[in-house]
Amino acid sequence: MKTLPNFDSKSAEKRWYKYWLDNGYFNSKPDNKKPYTIVIPPPNVTGVLHMGHMLNNSLQDILIRRARMMGYNACWIPGTDHASIATEAKVVEKLKNNGIDKKDISREEFLNHAWDWTEQYGGIILDQLKRLGCSCDWNRTKFTLDPDMYKSVIKVFINLYNKGLIYKGFRMVNWDPDAQTTLSDEEVIYKETEGTLYYISYKIKNEDNSIIIATTRPETILGDSAICINPKDKRFTRLHGKSVIVPIVGRTIPVILDSYVDPEFGTGCLKVTPAHDPNDKNLGEKHKLEFIDIFNPDGTLNSEGLHYQGQDRFIVRKKIVEELKSMEVLIKKEKHIHKVGTSERTKAIIEPRISEQWFLKMKDISIPAINAVLKTEEVRLIPNKFNNTYRHWMENITDWNISRQLWWGHRIPAYYFGKNNDFVIAESLEKALELAISKTNNKKLTIGDLKQDEDVLDTWFSSWLWPITVFDGIIHPDNSEMKYYYPTQDLVTGPDILFFWVARMIIAGYNFQGKFPFSNVYLTGLVRDKDGKKMSKQLGNSPDAIKLIENYGADSVRVGLMLSSVAGNDLLFDEDLCKQGKNFANKIWNSYRLISGCKIKKTISQPKASKEALEWYSNKFNQALIIINDYFDKYRVSDALMTVYKLIWEDFCSWLLEVVKPDFQSPIDLKTFNKVNYYFEENLKLLHPFMPFISEELWQKKEKRNSSQALIITPWPKAKNFDIKVLESFEIVKQIVGGVRNFRKEYNIGQKLQLDLFYNKKTSIGFSSVIIKLAGLKNYSYTNSISNLTSSSFRVIKQEFFIPIEKKLNIEEERNKLISELNYLEGFLNSSLKKLSDKRFINNAPNEIILLEKRKVTDAKEKIKTLKKSISNLN
RNA sequence: GGGCGCUUAGCUCAGUUGGUUCAGAGCAUUUGGUUUACACCCAAAGGGUCGGGGGUUCGAAUCCCUCAGCGCCCACCA
Numbered sequence: 001m002k003t004l005p006n007f008d009s010k011s012a013e014k015r016w017y018k019y020w021l022d023n024g025y026f027n028s029k030p031d032n033k034k035p036y037t038i039v040i041p042p043p044n045v046t047g048v049l050h051m052g053h054m055l056n057n058s059l060q061d062i063l064i065r066r067a068r069m070m071g072y073n074a075c076w077i078p079g080t081d082h083a084s085i086a087t088e089a090k091v092v093e094k095l096k097n098n099g100i101d102k103k104d105i106s107r108e109e110f111l112n113h114a115w116d117w118t119e120q121y122g123g124i125i126l127d128q129l130k131r132l133g134c135s136c137d138w139n140r141t142k143f144t145l146d147p148d149m150y151k152s153v154i155k156v157f158i159n160l161y162n163k164g165l166i167y168k169g170f171r172m173v174n175w176d177p178d179a180q181t182t183l184s185d186e187e188v189i190y191k192e193t194e195g196t197l198y199y200i201s202y203k204i205k206n207e208d209n210s211i212i213i214a215t216t217r218p219e220t221i222l223g224d225s226a227i228c229i230n231p232k233d234k235r236f237t238r239l240h241g242k243s244v245i246v247p248i249v250g251r252t253i254p255v256i257l258d259s260y261v262d263p264e265f266g267t268g269c270l271k272v273t274p275a276h277d278p279n280d281k282n283l284g285e286k287h288k289l290e291f292i293d294i295f296n297p298d299g300t301l302n303s304e305g306l307h308y309q310g311q312d313r314f315i316v317r318k319k320i321v322e323e324l325k326s327m328e329v330l331i332k333k334e335k336h337i338h339k340v341g342t343s344e345r346t347k348a349i350i351e352p353r354i355s356e357q358w359f360l361k362m363k364d365i366s367i368p369a370i371n372a373v374l375k376t377e378e379v380r381l382i383p384n385k386f387n388n389t390y391r392h393w394m395e396n397i398t399d400w401n402i403s404r405q406l407w408w409g410h411r412i413p414a415y416y417f418g419k420n421n422d423f424v425i426a427e428s429l430e431k432a433l434e435l436a437i438s439k440t441n442n443k444k445l446t447i448g449d450l451k452q453d454e455d456v457l458d459t460w461f462s463s464w465l466w467p468i469t470v471f472d473g474i475i476h477p478d479n480s481e482m483k484y485y486y487p488t489q490d491l492v493t494g495p496d497i498l499f500f501w502v503a504r505m506i507i508a509g510y511n512f513q514g515k516f517p518f519s520n521v522y523l524t525g526l527v528r529d530k531d532g533k534k535m536s537k538q539l540g541n542s543p544d545a546i547k548l549i550e551n552y553g554a555d556s557v558r559v560g561l562m563l564s565s566v567a568g569n570d571l572l573f574d575e576d577l578c579k580q581g582k583n584f585a586n587k588i589w590n591s592y593r594l595i596s597g598c599k600i601k602k603t604i605s606q607p608k609a610s611k612e613a614l615e616w617y618s619n620k621f622n623q624a625l626i627i628i629n630d631y632f633d634k635y636r637v638s639d640a641l642m643t644v645y646k647l648i649w650e651d652f653c654s655w656l657l658e659v660v661k662p663d664f665q666s667p668i669d670l671k672t673f674n675k676v677n678y679y680f681e682e683n684l685k686l687l688h689p690f691m692p693f694i695s696e697e698l699w700q701k702k703e704k705r706n707s708s709q710a711l712i713i714t715p716w717p718k719a720k721n722f723d724i725k726v727l728e729s730f731e732i733v734k735q736i737v738g739g740v741r742n743f744r745k746e747y748n749i750g751q752k753l754q755l756d757l758f759y760n761k762k763t764s765i766g767f768s769s770v771i772i773k774l775a776g777l778k779n780y781s782y783t784n785s786i787s788n789l790t791s792s793s794f795r796v797i798k799q800e801f802f803i804p805i806e807k808k809l810n811i812e813e814e815r816n817k818l819i820s821e822l823n824y825l826e827g828f829l830n831s832s833l834k835k836l837s838d839k840r841f842i843n844n845a846p847n848e849i850i851l852l853e854k855r856k857v858t859d860a861k862e863k864i865k866t867l868k869k870s871i872s873n874l875n
Numbered sequence: 876g877g878g879c880g881c882u883u884a885g886c887u888c889a890g891u892u893g894g895u896u897c898a899g900a901g902c903a904u905u906u907g908g909u910u911u912a913c914a915c916c917c918a919a920a921g922g923g924u925c926g927g928g929g930g931u932u933c934g935a936a937u938c939c940c941u942c943a944g945c946g947c948c949c950a951c952c953a
Contacts, residue, residue: 004912190951197953213953214953215953216953217953228953260952261953262876262952262953265952265953266953269953270952270953271953272953273953277953278950278951279950279951279952279953280953336953338951338952338953339951339952341951385879385880385881386879388878388879388880389878389879389880389947389948389949392878392879392948392949393948393949396949495947495948496947496948498948499948526947532946563887563901563902564887564888564901564902566887566888566889569881569887569888570946570947571887572886572887574886574887574902576902576903577887577902579915580901580902580915582915583913583915583916584915585915586913586915586916587912587913587915587916589912589913589915590912590913590915590916591912591913592912593912593913594912594913595912596912597912636889638888639889639900642889642900642901645901646900646901653912653913654917654918657912658917661911661912663911664910664911665911738918738919741918741919742918742919742920744918745906745907745908745918745919745920748907750908751908751918828896835933835934838933838934839933840932840933840934841933841934842933843933844932844933844934845894845933845934846894848894848895849894849895849934852894852895853894853895855895856895856896
């Protein structure tokens with residue numbers, strides 16, 4: 001029996017993954033089965049597997065493997081994302097380490113470096129997913145910068161532009177004066193900083209009076225174009241319609257009214273500098289103010305800065321304060337804590353700056369996407385608590401800034417020509433020339449006169465097409481793959497990209513394909529460490545994913561992740577969970593060791609206890625299967641796993657196997673052996689989506705299997721009816737066995753000594769052979785003449801059980817035990833009686849509740865009677 | 876500051892429309908056990924005023940109000 005070695009996860013993982021690949025089990029082609037499709041959230045091409053990926057992809061694999069077994073044509077499409085900003089940053093850094101500055105090389109050279117980098121690191125994360133067991137159709141692997149994907153993205157851009165949905169406009173961007181580049185909002189770090197709030201007096205035009213404003217950035221008064229007050233602020237009613245004069249500059253600017261201004265803050269008067277503050281920009285647009293840009297790209301002042309031209313913004317701040325002081329318009333200074341945006345890369349204080357960008361109008365095209373989630377439920381968010389967040393964002397959606405000042409990405413297909421920077425939108429230079437000629441009627445234009453836009457598209461502008469482009473559905477909308485696989489079924493991703501990605505895919509799916517791209521969106525939580533801290537490289541609290549797999553085995557890590565992973569809830573990951581997974585794998589392995597080690601003897605007949613226990617397990621299994629299926633329907637994956645876990649560990653191992661396993665070195669009968677084997681395999685089927693490797697290994701250990709019988713493609717068990725009464729009476733069996741076990745513990749009686757157990761009512765409980773076997777009884781029968789003085793008793797349901805004991809009965813303890821049981825029951829009875837005597841209860845409660853209460857009373861009374869008798873017998 | 880959500884055992888979480896003994900699971904802990912698949916094990920036990928307060932109701936973990944603490948998203952306030 002010791003011949004079976006321990007489970008070797010490393011070798012099993014290698015062997016079976018190769019076996020699945022070699023047999024093409026992951027691959028999908030359209031056929032006449034129903035499709036079940038998931039597109040992977042493409043990880044960054046240069047990324048490495050982290051805990052978030054592990055969680056996310058384990059879930060997808062569980063869903064896809066179960067679907068495969070359920071008979072669907074399961075197709076999981078893998079791929080990677082070019083991730084403009086992240087990848088470009090990494091390439092820039094690498095070049096820098098090699099002494100190359102991005103500014104010094106051409107776009108083409110840079111892109112060559114970027115492609116080298118991508119080829120070098122691009123496959124890593126996908127290989128890591130294989131280690132985890134992910135059953136993706138690798139033949140379908142896609143990359144968002146693949147030529148066909150590139151074409152699709154450009155086609156969509158042109159299409160939207162021609163519909164008038166894409167336009168060029170001005171936007172306030174985060175400008176890094178040191179790096180001289182724009183930064184995305186994610187790259188700006190806000191730091192709490194102590195600054196100074198300066199109170200400055202502005203003279204009212206044609207009056208001797210003045211008003212006082214407060215500002216943290218006095219140098220920006222050079223760009224002031226208005227003073228704004230709250231229309232409801234009674235202190236300043238007299239200023240309505242007036243103008244003021246900007247100190248130093250001498251410019252006359254209007255006083256405007258807007259409820260944006262908070263009368264409580266500062267003086268209640270706000271100076272408006274539309275070119276250098278996002279909020280002021282809004283005011284500027286709303287009130288049609290002049291935009292006065294006072295800075296050069298390097299943070300020095302331009303000609304609008306008058307005598308400060310060419311000096312750095314922070315030096316100017318100091319000098320201007322002095323000048324204002326000398327003009328006696330600086331009223332006072334106050335310390336002021338506020339948040340200042342700094343560049344993640346250069347640490348420079350960012351300068352909000354107006355710049356020209358490409359935008360996509362979102363309002364109209366997002367309406368169907370709002371309805372799909374919130375009204376028709378064609379797309380479901382799981383859990384649906386995210387519906388509110390979704391609504392909030394979608395109803396306040398603003399135009400999408402789709403251009404980025406980067407090189408790595410899909411280059412914007414705008415071609416400029418002529419002195420006025422006129423442009424055309426086209427999929428190629430040749431086409432652009434054609435368009436430019438017809439637009440200008442200038443036949444002398446040549447390709448050399450055209451200059452393509454330097455910017456690339458936001459990464460999400462390709463990702464939002466992902467469920468379509470993986471099937472080439474933009475270029476060839478009616479191709480057979482599209483017809484078969486689109487729309488897909490489930491999407492599994494994190495809530496952090498609900499808007500960046502999920503919402504936009506829903507929008508794109510409807511607008512470009514007429515159908516929403518998926519039906520269900522399973523939103524996972526963030527993976528945190530066990531102290532609740534977000535896992536990150538900087539904190540160093542993120543375990544190495546591959547090391548985890550090596551230490552515990554992929555199956556165990558998957559179980560560890562699933563055990564506490566509720567949809568939408570953050571996952572507090574503790575390595576001990578993997579240990580739990582490993583223990584489980586060990587348990588399963590050893591149950592196989594027991595079964596496979598049995599010697600079969602055909603001539604012996606099946607013991608009654610085995611027959612009874614198998615009958616119970618058959619019901620138990622079907623009940624569990626129905627529950628598991630229901631959990632899957634509700635995407636309660638960890639509950640489904642826990643149900644499998646308990647079915648195998650408790651019901652199968654601790655109860656069934658304990659009954660059917662033969663005595664030491666005794667043989668087992670064939671009938672029992674076959675049945676146990678059968679259920680062992682049924683269990684493996686339920687286990688497979690969660691623990692693919694060990695389940696396949698154990699499945700294939702069975703003899704005479706051929707490849708067509710691989711577990712991965714074996715049908716999921718069909719749920720059959722079960723008899724709840726059988727399950728209920730087995731629960732009573734467990735209590736009786738437990739009662740005997742407690743007795744043994746209390747009186748320190750080992751398992752080997754066989755006991756007598758008597759009951760005092762003739763009602764049948766069933767499973768008597770199981771009881772005899774598991775409780776270690778030599779006699780189990782009815783009697784009405786048992787003395788409490790010579791036996792210990794316990795009660796299950798309405799039945800009383802006695803175990804005769806010769807010497808050691810501790811009467812005092814027995815009595816105390818009975819009395820405390822009695823006290824509990826009497827308290828229980830009283831509360832029921834009290835309820836029933838309450839007329840309001842009788843008048844209001846539904847009949848069935850009253851009947852229940854009455855039954856409780858009669859049951860309790862009966863139990864009390866027997867208990868009292870037992871107690872009096874003890875005296 | 877605006878919006879949303881959360882608070883149940885030491886930890887991570889279940890708890891369907893208020894109603895059976897409804898206060899649960901897993902882990903952890905404690906106690907006892909092992910030549911007979913597995914100490915990566917078996918058997919049993921302890922542990923919660925369901926965040927505080929108030930209300931509705933015959934009846935509240937569940938519905939309402941309020942307070943406190945935590946989290947997320949958005950805006951980041953001159």
